[in-house]
Structures are given as structure tokens and as C-alpha cells.
Amino acid sequence: MSRPLTFGIEIEFALAAIPKGKENPCPELEDEIRGRITNFELNEWDDRFGLMRRSVESHVAATIRAAGFPCDPYSPDMGDATKWEVTTDPTIKVPTNGLRWFGIEIRSPAYYFCSESLYAVAEVLDLLKSTYCIHIDGNSCGLHVHVGNENRNFTFQHVRNLHAFLFAFDSQISSLHPPYRQNRYWLKSPRALFHWGLGGQRPPTTKEGILRYLQATDFRQLKQLGAPHIGTSAVNFFHVFEGMGEGRDTKRTVEFRQHEASLKGATVINWIKTVVGIVEYTRTIHPDAFIELLAMSVESEDVKDEGKPILAEEGFTIVDLLRAIGQLGPARFYKDRGIFRNRPVYSVDQPYELKWDTTPGYDCIYR
Structure with missing residues (x-):
């Protein structure tokens, strides 16, 4: 019997955030989003240097790690096939409702195709939905699935x-x-x-x-x-x-x-x-x-x-x-x-x- 194939996924979406000390600009959505928005220890000046974006990446990565999945935020040498990875994507279209939105891309490890791997993916997806205020624009957000033959090429x-x-x-x-x-x-x-x-x-x-x-x-x-x-x-x-x-x-x-x-x-x-x-x-x-x-x-x-x-x-x-x-x-x-x-x-x-x-x-x- 041949060995099972491997797979990895990439999912894009927009995530809402409010810097600490800032009021919710969308009070009509208070019940829906308060508690799903991170209060970041940053101010407006930090945003000029991308530190707020990095803080979002780190928070998402920490959320995934706390659930028992190895995960890292953005780094110049991203590409560790054994971990979930979090980065931002400026090409993702975001709402214009007054909230601070960040385009996020989540990359899974390279999993062997089996029921346990599929359960892991589903668990991370549920975790993201239950933790954050998320919007998905169908035109700019995609789901990419990489299918591989372990670390070997296909015949x-x-x-x-x-x-x-x-x-x-x-x-x-x-x-x-x-x-x-x-x-x-x-x-x-x-x-x-x-x-x-x-x-x-x-x-x-x-x-x-x-x-x-x-x-x-x-x-x-x-x-x-x-x-x-x-x-x-x-x-x-x-x-x-x-x-x-x-x-x-x-x-x-x-x-x-x-x-x-x-x-x-x-x-x-x-x-x-x-x-x-x-x-x-x-x-x-x-x-x-x-x-x-x-x-x-x-x-x-x-x-x-x-x-x-x-x-x-x-x-x-x-x-x-x-x-x-x-x-x-x-x-x-x-x-x-x-x-x-x-x-x-x-x-x-x-x-x-x-x-x-x-x-x-x-x-x-x-x-």
C-alpha cells in the first residue's frame, strides 16, 4: 500500500481590533463584537511602524498555541511545515464600518491525510470563530489546499x-x-x-x-x-x-x-x-x-x-x-x-x- 498523502491549508480573512483605550466605534454592534475584540497595549503611533499588526499576529498565534497547537506569528523565515503560522495580508478587502480591520492569513502544518488531521483543522477553525470578530470577503479571501507526497515529488x-x-x-x-x-x-x-x-x-x-x-x-x-x-x-x-x-x-x-x-x-x-x-x-x-x-x-x-x-x-x-x-x-x-x-x-x-x-x-x- 502507498503511504498517505500530505496536505496543508492557507485561509484568509479579516479580523477586527480596537486599540486599548479606544471606544468601540460601532456601538450598535456592541453585543456582537465586544469580547471578540482584542484590547491591544498599543497607541496610534505604534501603527505607523506596523507594531499593531504584529500584535494582532502574535495574539492569534498565542490563541492557537493555548489550544495545544504549535504556532508562530510572522517571521522572515516562515515556512516551518511542523507549525501553524500567522501572518497578515494587505490585499484582503476589509469592511469600512469604523473598526480597525487586519487581513490575516493562517497556514497549517503539513499534515498526513487522516481523520485526526481533519479534526485538528476543524478545531482551529472553530477556535478562531469563537475568539475573534471575523469578516470574509469572497473576492479577496481564498482557501488554498496544498497536497503533497510527503517530502518527495510526484511521479x-x-x-x-x-x-x-x-x-x-x-x-x-x-x-x-x-x-x-x-x-x-x-x-x-x-x-x-x-x-x-x-x-x-x-x-x-x-x-x-x-x-x-x-x-x-x-x-x-x-x-x-x-x-x-x-x-x-x-x-x-x-x-x-x-x-x-x-x-x-x-x-x-x-x-x-x-x-x-x-x-x-x-x-x-x-x-x-x-x-x-x-x-x-x-x-x-x-x-x-x-x-x-x-x-x-x-x-x-x-x-x-x-x-x-x-x-x-x-x-x-x-x-x-x-x-x-x-x-x-x-x-x-x-x-x-x-x-x-x-x-x-x-x-x-x-x-x-x-x-x-x-x-x-x-x-x-x-x-
Whole structure:
């Protein structure tokens, strides 16, 4: 039996704080936020030097440590895979209600994929929700999951299988995410990036894309199919390709970063199960069974004439796909939650750029 895969998460959110001695600028929210706001031993001058921000980082780290999890605030040498880490992110959009808001990013250790690790993640999420006043902006806050093979790189055959899978079932996977997490600069669809591999002339058919990936013979060819923008993909293989050489100091992980941020345990855990399940399936599946599954995506092209359903919406949805790869728990979760109808359309002016039709009827969750 193969050893279990490893995973780590990164979650972004905004946290409210009031410096000590300052009155609550939002008295109408007194009952909701008082007790969830840290009173910092700092004054306004400290904020000019970033000390208030560092104090927020330290307080969050101390809260996580007090619950029994090793955790450090920001430091120049962040990257200890054995600890939770806390830093701030100025790109996170924050409310403008008078409170002092700080963009926070939490990074988990590299965990082996098992129930105990998932419980640990859920416990930290619950701790954050119960301790702080938190706001999540869906556009600027994401949930990133890194999936790794311990400290080893993935095999070429495994990475090739994973590329073919993600290309074939891009629409199914994307249906788990709202339109504002679709095909943005750092969330490029595998289909959109693949257009570069065809010279930007036209979007490939599902069959063409699958065959191009399965016919690749080395890492270099796989990388070229998404070049030059592999680092902007919703599924980022940058660290895998960087780790091809022996002795390379890199994470060697596949980073899934399309999911919107959330501190809901069930939401985060089921997404972790989903992406780890996809990576595990493509590692262990027999070639004949794999080809049979990929053939499901070729039976109906993703882009149809107006009024005709696409396979990801009717016939073989993400729920069906998860059942097919043995992920019954996430399949039940997403069936109950519902999925998004994100129909892919191609830009006439730039045919290699995949966009999303968000006209009424195609940007809502349905069951």
C-alpha cells in the first residue's frame, strides 16, 4: 500500500481590533463584537511602524498555541511545515464600518491525510470563530489546499494523470465555486491555460486536451502545455515542476486555490477530502479504468448550443464524479448544499481566454 498523502491549508480573512483605550466605534454592534475584540497595549503611533499588526499576529498565534497547537506569528523565515503560522495580508478587502480591520492569513502544518488531521483543522477553525470578530470577503479571501507526497515529488505518470483529470472534469470541479472565483488572474481554468499549448488559435475539444496530456512523455512537455502561465492556474503545479531536479528546495505540492475562504469546518473539510481524493485517485487508478472515466467527459462537450445542457449540469455532475472516484462523503455534502451553474463560454476577441457566463440563471446554486 502507498503511504498517505500530505496536505496543508492557507485561509484568509479579516479580523477586527480596537486599540486599548479606544471606544468601540460601532456601538450598535456592541453585543456582537465586544469580547471578540482584542484590547491591544498599543497607541496610534505604534501603527505607523506596523507594531499593531504584529500584535494582532502574535495574539492569534498565542490563541492557537493555548489550544495545544504549535504556532508562530510572522517571521522572515516562515515556512516551518511542523507549525501553524500567522501572518497578515494587505490585499484582503476589509469592511469600512469604523473598526480597525487586519487581513490575516493562517497556514497549517503539513499534515498526513487522516481523520485526526481533519479534526485538528476543524478545531482551529472553530477556535478562531469563537475568539475573534471575523469578516470574509469572497473576492479577496481564498482557501488554498496544498497536497503533497510527503517530502518527495510526484511521479511523472501521476502528474500526467492528474493534468488529464483536471482538464477533463474542469466544468464539474468549477461548479463547486461561485462565479467570482472563476478564471480570475490567479484562478485560471485548466482549459483556459491549455489554449497556450495550442498556440492560442482556438479552444481544444475535450478529447484533444485529454489526448495531448496523456501523450506527453516527460515533465517538460506537461509544463509546456500550460506555459507560460502555469503559476496563475486555479490548480498550481509550479512547485511540482520546480521540484523536478534533485535537491531542489521547494514544497513539491499541488496547490488547489479556487475555493473561497471559509471558517466552517464542514465546508473546509469536504474540500480537503475532495482535492486529496482527486490526487489519490489519479495516483492509484488502473489505466483501463482511468480511460473509461475520462471517456465520460468526451460524451458531451462543455460548450453547447443555447438551451442545451452541458454534461457538468446534467448527466454527470460533480456529485456523480465524486461518487465515481470513491469520495462518497463529499458527494453527499455537495448534493445537499447544491452546486453552481457556471457555463463556460469563449471570448471571441481572445479565443484562448475562458470566461464565464453569469447571465441570470447561470450564476446561482441549484440542486
